Amino acid sequence: MNVVLSSFLLLYLAPYRQIINELPSNMIELLENYKAESGMYDEVVEGLKSGVKQYQKFIDLLSGMHLDDFKKLNETTNIAFLNQGVTYALYNKEQSVEQIFPFDLFPRILQGAEWDKIERGVIQRNEALNRFLHDVYNSGHILKDKVVPIELIKSSKHYCSMMEGFSPKKNIYCHISGTDIIRHADGEFYILEDNLRNPSGVSYVLTNRLAMNRVLPKAFDRTTVEPVNEYTDHLINMLWEVSGRELGDIFCALLTPGPYNSAYFEHTFLAQKMGIELVEGRDLFTENDFVYLKTIGGKIRVDVIYRRIDDAFLDPDVFNPDSMLGVRGLMNAYIKGNVTIVNAPGTGISDDKAICAYVPDMIKYYLGEEPILNNVPTYICERPADLNYVLENIQKLVVKPVDMSGGYGVCICEEMTIEELGELKRKVKANPRDFIAQPKMSLSTHTTFIEASENFEPRHIDLRTFCIMGGNEPYVLNGGLTRTALTKGSLIVNSSQGGGSKDTWIIKNEI
Numbered sequence: 001m002n003v004v005l006s007s008f009l010l011l012y013l014a015p016y017r018q019i020i021n022e023l024p025s026n027m028i029e030l031l032e033n034y035k036a037e038s039g040m041y042d043e044v045v046e047g048l049k050s051g052v053k054q055y056q057k058f059i060d061l062l063s064g065m066h067l068d069d070f071k072k073l074n075e076t077t078n079i080a081f082l083n084q085g086v087t088y089a090l091y092n093k094e095q096s097v098e099q100i101f102p103f104d105l106f107p108r109i110l111q112g113a114e115w116d117k118i119e120r121g122v123i124q125r126n127e128a129l130n131r132f133l134h135d136v137y138n139s140g141h142i143l144k145d146k147v148v149p150i151e152l153i154k155s156s157k158h159y160c161s162m163m164e165g166f167s168p169k170k171n172i173y174c175h176i177s178g179t180d181i182i183r184h185a186d187g188e189f190y191i192l193e194d195n196l197r198n199p200s201g202v203s204y205v206l207t208n209r210l211a212m213n214r215v216l217p218k219a220f221d222r223t224t225v226e227p228v229n230e231y232t233d234h235l236i237n238m239l240w241e242v243s244g245r246e247l248g249d250i251f252c253a254l255l256t257p258g259p260y261n262s263a264y265f266e267h268t269f270l271a272q273k274m275g276i277e278l279v280e281g282r283d284l285f286t287e288n289d290f291v292y293l294k295t296i297g298g299k300i301r302v303d304v305i306y307r308r309i310d311d312a313f314l315d316p317d318v319f320n321p322d323s324m325l326g327v328r329g330l331m332n333a334y335i336k337g338n339v340t341i342v343n344a345p346g347t348g349i350s351d352d353k354a355i356c357a358y359v360p361d362m363i364k365y366y367l368g369e370e371p372i373l374n375n376v377p378t379y380i381c382e383r384p385a386d387l388n389y390v391l392e393n394i395q396k397l398v399v400k401p402v403d404m405s406g407g408y409g410v411c412i413c414e415e416m417t418i419e420e421l422g423e424l425k426r427k428v429k430a431n432p433r434d435f436i437a438q439p440k441m442s443l444s445t446h447t448t449f450i451e452a453s454e455n456f457e458p459r460h461i462d463l464r465t466f467c468i469m470g471g472n473e474p475y476v477l478n479g480g481l482t483r484t485a486l487t488k489g490s491l492i493v494n495s496s497q498g499g500g501s502k503d504t505w506i507i508k509n510e511i
Contacts, residue, residue: 034447034456041185041444042458047109054109054223054507061219067454070105074449077103077211085265086207102500103208104448105216108461108482112508115226115478118189121373122179122465123474125359129194129350130469131366133173137163137346147365148358152382155433156355157403158197158348160311162318166335169242172470173344176235178202181373181463183444190376190441192462194356196347198308201481201501202231202466203266206273208481208503226478226506231466232273238471239274242340243303252304253277253284253293257313257325267308276306281313286329291339304340305330311345342470353402353436354380376441381432390437391425397437399424412440412491443491446502448484460485462493463504479504 036042047055062070081087081100110118135142136153137160143150153159178199180192209228212219236252243250256267258280271278277293284302285292292299307314313325317332333339349355357378360371379386379397390397394413401409411424428435445458465480482502483493493499 034458037445037458039185040442040458041183041187042446043108043183043444043461044106044447046187052109052111052507054225054505057221057223058107058109058219061216070449071451071454073105073215074451077105077215080211080214081207084207085268086204087265101204102484102486103204103211104484104500104502105212106447106449106456107212107219107503107505108446108479109505109507110479112506114189115506115508117372118181118463118465119476121189121191121371122177122467122476124363124367124369124372125179125191125194126174126177126467126469126474128359128362128366129177129196130172130174132362133344133347133350134167134171135366136349138165138167142362142365145365147361148355152352152354152380152433153349156349156352158311158346158352160346160348162331162335163344163346168344169244169337169340170470172242173347174350175238175242175342175344175468175470177467177469179465179467181465182376182441183461183463185442185444189373191356191359191373192376192441193353194350194359195464196343196350197310198263198343199464199466200263200266200308201464201483202477203269204501205466205477205479205481205504206231206269208501212503223505224507224509226508228478231477232270234468234471234475235270236274236276238468238475239276239304239306239340239342241472242342242470244337244340245303250303251277251293251300252306253279253302255279255281255284255305255307255309255327257309261308263308270306281309281324281326284327284330286327286333289329289333289336289338291327291330291333302339304342306342311348314341314345348403351403353378353400354382354433357436376438379437381428381435381437386437387428387432390428390435394421394425394428394437396440398440399428399435399437402434402436410492414440440491443485443493446482446484448486448500448502450486457488459488460491460493461502478506 036045044055078100086101087099142148174196176199178195181189182192183189205228239252240247240250254267254271254276256278268278283294291302293302309325312320313323315326315330316323317328334341357380360375363369363371379390381387381390397413399411413421443460443462446461447456448459450457461482461484463480463482466477468475482504484500484502485493486500
């Protein structure tokens, strides 16, 4: 370990703070105030201790910069994102505001063995979930064997009765998944939740890597980082595979709610990268149970719809009759096998956080295997014993609605007042099916540049992986999206609530 790196490592350790005076002045400008949080798993600290060469190389690169230079790099990145339209909607009580997606130039680095476990665990999980969805909507063996309670399934807001007795092409319901993973204080990875309806964020993975390559090209010198730019190739190949038609005849479209949706940048980005049509519901119509795109030159049959709208808005004849976003008659065309919808309607039952708790049991039931990645322990409030435990120990738990995403509705109970806890208890007791609870997990922290303090500080992070099923073989995007909670101490990393992101490096081969 070289002198600069040794000094950097000592900066993290309180007993050796006197070493600061021996460091080069530019290193002090960047990192002198960094302190890893006590009791947390800081991935840079632990990486340096275990000799992760890529962290060492990146720190050496930073050690040659002044703070002003680094700030200019951050500004350059923001300008690049603005020019590309890399934005998202930040919601508050009064309005939604379009903002540049915050990006931190200090990458998260995962070694090959770490990533191999995550990749295998995500594929295993998605194989079990697809078998579960097919079983639930057809034979129902897992329900008859009482591995998963039937009442939990039928009471889910996302259960789609029209899917009963229907099997999509290749029996794939969840073609694209976003699995959220955290690293706890023990250094182990845990599954936090699944996103099987319309997982978002993959466009930020691709644009983050592009930004890193443009702004800090030297960071990739003498470092083998696994590529991410092949994701859209795998995505379009999967759409072709599940179409059920010959390649030359396949027409795919990405169905978006429109430019006011918070993920609209991603919709346009993916459609452009795949070379498929970006459409709104008003651009499509059904005729004789086929779906067509309206064009100036006539109609074009649509074979695959990659939908980025929820079930409730897909077809006003079946779901919400007031929907202006979907296509009337779409579900009939789908059930008759004349169009493929990606992801399939009804997959949202596996997004239900109460049902998510049973995925380890699904893995054992369908695959005969032990889970490679464990769930975060979960208390299902509909179960009387779990409900009693939650009500008696609520102050040390995190309570979540079963059907909300984006970090909305999450209650970190130790931060709540006595009055707020009392109100939460009343809500849980009144509708226990609507809630789960989990112990507060210590999400790992990572060195992050904070503009407000002009310094590097630890911030909590998680990881959203992206898995594609239905192609020639399962595919997991290298690294996925590392999300960062930019507020000190916050465990909510979602972009919709002010979080940011990092480039995630997977290093399988050392140089």
